[in-house]
Amino acid sequence: MKIAHISDTHFPQIIKESFDRSIEKINNSDIEFVIHTGDLVDRGYLREYEEAIQSFSKLKKPIIFVPGNHDGKNVGLKLFENFIGPLNGVKEGKDYVVIYLNSVIPDMNEGRISNSSFLWLKETLRGHLDKEIKIVCFHHHLVPVPNTGRERNVLFNSGDVLDLLLKYGVNLVLNGHKHYPNVYKLEDLVIVNAGTMCSIKTRLGDKNSFNIIEIDDKIKVKTLRFGEIREREYERKKERIYNVNSEKLFRIVQIAGTCIDNSDIFNKKMFLNAFKKISTLNPDFIVHCGDIVNEGLNKNYTLAAKYLKTPIFFVPGPRDINYLGYNLFPKYFDFIETHVTKKVAFKFLNSCQYDSDIGVIGRGELDRIKQFSRIPSEFKAIVLHHNLLPIENTREKGLLEDAGDILYELTRLKIDLVLTGHSSHPSARKIENTLVVNANSLSCKRQRNLFGNSFNIIDVYKDFIYVSEIQSLSGSRHVLGIWKRKI
Amino acid sequence: MFLDIEKAKYPIKQFITRGIIGIDKNETIKNACKKMTEFGISSLAVLENENIIGFLSKKDVIKGIAEGLSVNAKINKIMSKNLVFCESSVSIGEALEIMANFQVRHILVKEKEEFIGIFSLKDIIDLQKFSLETQISSD
Numbered sequence: 001m002k003i004a005h006i007s008d009t010h011f012p013q014i015i016k017e018s019f020d021r022s023i024e025k026i027n028n029s030d031i032e033f034v035i036h037t038g039d040l041v042d043r044g045y046l047r048e049y050e051e052a053i054q055s056f057s058k059l060k061k062p063i064i065f066v067p068g069n070h071d072g073k074n075v076g077l078k079l080f081e082n083f084i085g086p087l088n089g090v091k092e093g094k095d096y097v098v099i100y101l102n103s104v105i106p107d108m109n110e111g112r113i114s115n116s117s118f119l120w121l122k123e124t125l126r127g128h129l130d131k132e133i134k135i136v137c138f139h140h141h142l143v144p145v146p147n148t149g150r151e152r153n154v155l156f157n158s159g160d161v162l163d164l165l166l167k168y169g170v171n172l173v174l175n176g177h178k179h180y181p182n183v184y185k186l187e188d189l190v191i192v193n194a195g196t197m198c199s200i201k202t203r204l205g206d207k208n209s210f211n212i213i214e215i216d217d218k219i220k221v222k223t224l225r226f227g228e229i230r231e232r233e234y235e236r237k238k239e240r241i242y243n244v245n246s247e248k249l250f251r252i253v254q255i256a257g258t259c260i261d262n263s264d265i266f267n268k269k270m271f272l273n274a275f276k277k278i279s280t281l282n283p284d285f286i287v288h289c290g291d292i293v294n295e296g297l298n299k300n301y302t303l304a305a306k307y308l309k310t311p312i313f314f315v316p317g318p319r320d321i322n323y324l325g326y327n328l329f330p331k332y333f334d335f336i337e338t339h340v341t342k343k344v345a346f347k348f349l350n351s352c353q354y355d356s357d358i359g360v361i362g363r364g365e366l367d368r369i370k371q372f373s374r375i376p377s378e379f380k381a382i383v384l385h386h387n388l389l390p391i392e393n394t395r396e397k398g399l400l401e402d403a404g405d406i407l408y409e410l411t412r413l414k415i416d417l418v419l420t421g422h423s424s425h426p427s428a429r430k431i432e433n434t435l436v437v438n439a440n441s442l443s444c445k446r447q448r449n450l451f452g453n454s455f456n457i458i459d460v461y462k463d464f465i466y467v468s469e470i471q472s473l474s475g476s477r478h479v480l481g482i483w484k485r486k487i
Numbered sequence: 488m489f490l491d492i493e494k495a496k497y498p499i500k501q502f503i504t505r506g507i508i509g510i511d512k513n514e515t516i517k518n519a520c521k522k523m524t525e526f527g528i529s530s531l532a533v534l535e536n537e538n539i540i541g542f543l544s545k546k547d548v549i550k551g552i553a554e555g556l557s558v559n560a561k562i563n564k565i566m567s568k569n570l571v572f573c574e575s576s577v578s579i580g581e582a583l584e585i586m587a588n589f590q591v592r593h594i595l596v597k598e599k600e601e602f603i604g605i606f607s608l609k610d611i612i613d614l615q616k617f618s619l620e621t622q623i624s625s626d
């Protein structure tokens with residue numbers, strides 16, 4: 001099947017030439033139908049809707065419109081329903097299903113798949129399990145997009161939505177919102193963001209663009225920016241069988257959120273049991289992804305230094321540097337920037353800002369990451385506290401402020417592994433060639449995992465990476481996943 | 488505490504870890520045990536030219552040893568040659584029924600003619616166990 005993916009037209013603020021050329025191109029192509037991922041109009045006004053509908057009458061292909069945050073301004077969603085139709089819906093073909101849904105919170109730029117829409121999506125996916133191709137569309141971006149500035153408005157519940165789409169084997173997600181075209185493959189899911197087709201609101205001086213997507217054994221995304229075409233192609237099938245005869249290279253134990261203090265937030269029993277288990281696991285490296293202490297106070301650091309005598313690489317979390325922690329962290333724990341061995345090179349990043357939960361890496365550090373990527377080591381790992389990808393059971397607030405740009409660079413530089421430790425929920429997802437693993441809190445009572453406090457072990461073999469979660473109290477092991485290494 | 492009826496209706500694809508860990512058919516029982524311990528799992532797919540030709544569970548190993556086989560015997564002597572599998576779209580309830588009919592604790596999961604993962608009784612038990620442990624550790 002072949003479809004066109006357009007977005008963010010923002011009537012009436014359009015460049016007419018871009019609109020006409022795009023429509024002409026689509027009309028003269030062999031695509032089956034068009035999906036518009038939101039922001040049809042700019043302010044949600046009646047006249048804007050009238051003008052947009054009138055302009056789209058030139059299109060000779062069927063089209064699905066998805067509401068965007070701009071369509072919902074000034075009670076615009078009512079007009080959207082009147083002019084276009086339902087906010088959520090399904091288009092079904094012989095082999096495919098397209099599920100489109102509303103992610104708009106009226107008069108806000110941020111998005112959310114509401115509880116009822118989430119349940120509807122789940123039921124609809126369950127009802128279409130037999131479809132070869134499953135496509136889901138909504139306006140707000142599911143994962144951070146590069147070149148779009150401050151990353152604070154992915155869907156509030158993007159972690160849960162991503163988890164649902166992966167569990168039900170969705171092949172393709174189409175988003176708009178950020179006016180910048182981008183494509184990622186996350187596990188088996190291809191995530192496509194469209195640029196703006198005809199609006200004056202481009203980013204980075206970027207040109208207007210839209211996507212043509214072809215799906216057969218592969219998913220091919222062609223971004224047509226006037227005068228330039230970008231193409232990405234992904235295999236739909238993934239290797240599933242892993243032979244245990246692969247040589248084991250090293251083992252990393254990844255911990256986070258020990259949250260040591262004298263209060264009952266710190267679960268001492270969990271901590272002691274977890275470290276008893278770690279001592280039997282023979283790790284080559286132990287990495288602490290932050291939130292060592294519950295608050296950055298002297299008494300907590302003194303206690304933490306007593307408990308954490310095993311050699312560990314540390315990066316700070318926001319709890320470590322608040323109050324006096326900014327000065328205490330380097331006094332009690334060594335923070336090194338890199339650790340390089342023949343088999344693996346680590347780069348440790350401080351992503352914390354004083355008295356803020358929001359993380360940032362910044363341009364200077366990004367330059368140092370680029371230098372690090374040139375180290376001639378077989379395997380490269382980046383360690384930081386804040387999340388690069390949305391995590392299930394959490395609101396998106398744990399993401400780095402500049403997650404879009406950092407994620408893009410880390411995947412482009414083909415960093416093998418990224419270890420993070422925010423949000424108190426374990427997660428392991430491969431995006432492009434980079435595996436991103438988040439650790440749950442090891443011994444903090446404030447955690448979000450049904451399985452209880454835990455830490456991760458990451459076994460790197462010659463051919464694959466095997467990640468498991470170990471329950472802090474009992475040492476029970478739960479496999480998070482297995483991924484082929486890039487060759 | 489225990490698997491509720493509603494969850495039993497969910498498709499099995501939602502609960503499996505995608506990826507199958509396999510071992511060559513000419514490996515010894517001892518080596519298979521080592522690998523099960525190393526990976527923290529209780530079964531292995533048995534491979535010939537990277538294709539699954541059999542299935543080996545802890546139960547097969549115990550039975551083989553009890554019957555007098557040496558730990559250096561090859562795993563193809565004790566593996567189950569009849570592969571028990573289900574489609575990824577079946578519900579947990581349906582998968583459990585197939586497992587009960589064949590009296591096995593693991594089931595291979597297939598999607599579009601390819602094996603994509605394994606579902607085991609341990610997956611359900613783990614969920615219950617972890618919840619229980621969380622309650623124990625709450626004081």
